[in-house]
Amino acid sequence: MAAAAGLSLAFSGCSRSEPPYESQILVFGTEVDIKIYHPDKYAVNEAIAKINRDFQKFHHEWHAWEKGGIVSRINEAITRKQPIEVAESVKTFILKSQQLSESSGYLFDPAIGKLIALWGFHSEQWQGPPPDNEAIHNWLTNRPSIKDLYFIGRRLYSHSTQVQLDFGGNAKGLALDMALQSLQSTGIEHALVSIGGDMKALGTKPGNHPWKVAVSNPHIPAEPIASLALYGEESVVTSGTYQRFFEWQGQRYSHILNPNTGYPATGFASVTVLHPDATTADAAATALLIAGPQQWRHVAEQMQIEYALCIGYSGQIEQTKAMEKRAKLL
Structure with missing residues (x-):
């Protein structure tokens, strides 16, 4: 499955005295991080074990x-x-x-x-x-x-x-949607699941604080270029050309391919989409990246994407009007 790119969790702003339960699973060729606030440790462990079983099966079935x-x-x-x-x-x-x-x-x-x-x-x-x-x-x-x-x-x-x-373009989104449904079914109300940096939230952090998400600079991946507040029932997904690629005779070829040309997409370095449905966000991030500067707004409208942030190869940033109000550029 395709590698995710460009998102990380910012840990500031937690006001509840007890720490969250955190777990990491290796699946989908990447790290899955689960963060849960819940008073019953046994219920949390059971929920995490179920997600692990479901994800391992999902990876085999959908690979x-x-x-x-x-x-x-x-x-x-x-x-x-x-x-x-x-x-x-x-x-x-x-x-x-x-x-x-x-x-x-x-x-x-x-x-x-x-x-x-x-x-x-x-x-x-x-x-x-x-x-x-x-x-x-x-x-x-x-x-x-x-x-x-x-x-x-x-x-x-x-x-x-x-x-x-x-x-690979939307299966991790489906996995995120499934994981949050699984957590809800066990009575957990506040959690965040991240698959290789793609995230979906359930509820909020203690004190009704949103989850803080950092969007990576595709040119310097270790550095954030923007931050987002992520609330319950929201997902955020980034597609990027800079984490999975090969170089041949001095040219870089990304794994995100344009079906209309047969060649790697060259529209944007990364695209971040926020949407209630992670499956939709995953597909849209890929489509907008391929669409590039000339077409992305039309494609976003057709896919009913309200929140999108696009970063070009020269560092230029383009956003939907809704995302301009939501994202904080750093």
Whole structure:
């Protein structure tokens, strides 16, 4: 799954005397940090253990190139021109991803697994060389898309055998949404879950204080460029071109690919999106980054994104009007 970029938790402003419970899980190829305020330590430990189990299972099922998971089985069935029956939850997520893709103008499109593989981002090491122009041209000629998929009941079909799903662009958002639902179901009311820096909040910090989130400077990742106040039922996701890439003959190639060109996106260095639904925020951050300075506002409007902060390669910052009021530039 794609690496998250650009967000960290600021620890100032805590007013409750007892400290939060904190736990870290290694999954999705990154660190998952869980911070919980709750009086019952046993309930907290049970909740964290459940999230760990759910995330480990989720990673196996939704990993694009790990054999045996649901995505792998779907991709194999598509290649064989066969339908495959899926769980209702899987169908719901695919339908939601189709809607998000359509509203993004298919800049976000989870059906580009073959293109991702061409660029070598289906391996643990990304070292090049980049694919040749003919290979990319051939992929663009077919231009598989998630809109090629359709359901009859719970049976999934594809109009194109070239579709290979890879939900690296929004699966972590789904995992965040699932984690917060899981915490709520156990009676926990105040928590923050971070997957590689992408976050979703439940409730607030003690004293009704918001969670403080720092947005990294993509040019100096260790330094924050802005801060955000994150309230309950809100998520914040950043897509960036500076954490997962390879260099070849002096040129850097990012893992975020533009489905319309077949090449890495060059629109922005990073995009941060705040939205109640983490799955939507995850997809939108990717789409706005690909859209770049000329198109991002239109795409944000189409995806109904109210809060977005975009950072260009030369350091310029562009924001929605709502985000201008919400983000504090540092």
